[in-house]
Amino acid sequence: MGLSYRAAVLHAAQAPMAVETVTLAELKPADVLVKIRAAGLCHTDLEVIEGSLRYPMPIVLGHEAAGIVEQTGPAARGVKVGDHVVLSWNPHCGHCFYCDRDAPILCEQYLGEGPKGRAFDGGIRTSLADGRQLQQLMFLGSFGEYCIVSDQQAIPVPKEIPFDRACLIGCGVMTGAGAALNLGAIAHGDTVMVIGCGAVGLAAVQGARLAGAGAIIAVDLDAAKLALAAKMGATEGVNASKEDVAAFGRRATGGRGVDVVIEAAGSAAAFRNTTEAVRPGGQIIWLGKVDVNNDVSFRSGSLMQEKRIRRVSYGNTRPRRDFPLLARAYLDGALKLDEMISRRIKLEEINEGFAALKRGETIRSVITFN
Ligand SMILES: [Zn+2]
Numbered sequence: 081m082g083l084s085y086r087a088a089v090l091h092a093a094q095a096p097m098a099v100e101t102v103t104l105a106e107l108k109p110a111d112v113l114v115k116i117r118a119a120g121l122c123h124t125d126l127e128v129i130e131g132s133l134r135y136p137m138p139i140v141l142g143h144e145a146a147g148i149v150e151q152t153g154p155a156a157r158g159v160k161v162g163d164h165v166v167l168s169w170n171p172h173c174g175h176c177f178y179c180d181r182d183a184p185i186l187c188e189q190y191l192g193e194g195p196k197g198r199a200f201d202g203g204i205r206t207s208l209a210d211g212r213q214l215q216q217l218m219f220l221g222s223f224g225e226y227c228i229v230s231d232q233q234a235i236p237v238p239k240e241i242p243f244d245r246a247c248l249i250g251c252g253v254m255t256g257a258g259a260a261l262n263l264g265a266i267a268h269g270d271t272v273m274v275i276g277c278g279a280v281g282l283a284a285v286q287g288a289r290l291a292g293a294g295a296i297i298a299v300d301l302d303a304a305k306l307a308l309a310a311k312m313g314a315t316e317g318v319n320a321s322k323e324d325v326a327a328f329g330r331r332a333t334g335g336r337g338v339d340v341v342i343e344a345a346g347s348a349a350a351f352r353n354t355t356e357a358v359r360p361g362g363q364i365i366w367l368g369k370v371d372v373n374n375d376v377s378f379r380s381g382s383l384m385q386e387k388r389i390r391r392v393s394y395g396n397t398r399p400r401r402d403f404p405l406l407a408r409a410y411l412d413g414a415l416k417l418d419e420m421i422s423r424r425i426k427l428e429e430i431n432e433g434f435a436a437l438k439r440g441e442t443i444r445s446v447i448t449f450n
């Protein structure tokens with residue numbers, strides 16, 4: 081096929097990406113060619129740029145995207161040309177040890193191929209102008225005008241939802257809202273604490289609201305993010321630089337501690353606060369990341385009393401079930417996405433977009449394509 085298009089290529093960690101012309105190989109039978117219309121800048125991309133998450137280079141980053149299906153391979157199922165799709169970064173084989181145990185996020189093929197930056201079948205789909213192979217992040221690589229994915233990654237959503245909002249569902253919103261809706265087991269009237277009010281945390285606040293939480297306590301270091309959390313449904317805000325988070329949680333619950341605490345800040349202090357703030361028998365959900373080689377410490381007593389800790393990466397999602405549901409919730413006014421978009425930028429502005437994310441100025445910058 082040899083389709084050429086523009087993409088932002090990362091040649092080395094801690095160097096700026098270069099927008100250059102790259103070339104697609106032919107579609108394999110189960111492949112889907114997607115014309116990208118919007119792609120969000122996520123913290124996980126930033127980790128690759130900074131070098132704390134290591135991938136082979138050169139690579140096209142980007143794993144939170146929406147677009148239009150332009151072409152499908154002869155064996156591609158569940159999606160057709162012209163569909164509006166949100167892309168999933170969790171393809172899975174369906175028949176390994178973990179798939180058989182209903183844990184697609186642990187699929188052996190997914191975890192085996194992911195770190196190589198290749199397509200789900202282990203192949204390479206794109207190359208640089210000089211012919212060198214180009215990797216794709218998380219089976220996607222959506223910081224470009226096109227992207228080849230496996231059919232199970234292209235999830236049709238209603239055409240009414242604008243692409244710049246739809247793309248958020250593909251990572252940050254699914255991760256946060258899914259934690260609350262699919263794993264939190266939040267009961268009506270529960271007190272839920274969400275630590276960290278970036279895109280994932282704001283989505284968790286909304287997931288808690290949709291699940292029927294009574295009080296929702298948002299925690300952050302930034303007053304502007306707490307104000308945004310209030311718009312999303314948080315009933316109280318705590319600035320962790322000024323107040324003791326666990327003490328606030330106890331005061332709000334007659335001394336017990338909160339029923340459910342969701343960590344979305346990605347700092348050792350936030351992880352530590354989760355076990356201190358939750359009540360006996362309560363639930364802790366960890367979403368954030370610190371460098372995998374760093375330690376996180378806990379007070380031993382805070383781990384007692386039947387507390388349940390769950391680590392989750394993608395909201396325990398089943399994308400074909402959840403992506404259309406979240407898109408419909410947006411169209412019904414129940415899920416707020418407009419407020420999560422801080423900036424709309426062009427592909428050429430991608431490096432400044434990540435610099436702003438690093439400085440904490442943005443919830444989400446979204447690259448829009450014509
Ligand atoms: Zn599998």
Ligand SMILES: [Zn+2]
Nearest residue numbers: 122124251252
């Ligand atoms: Zn992400």
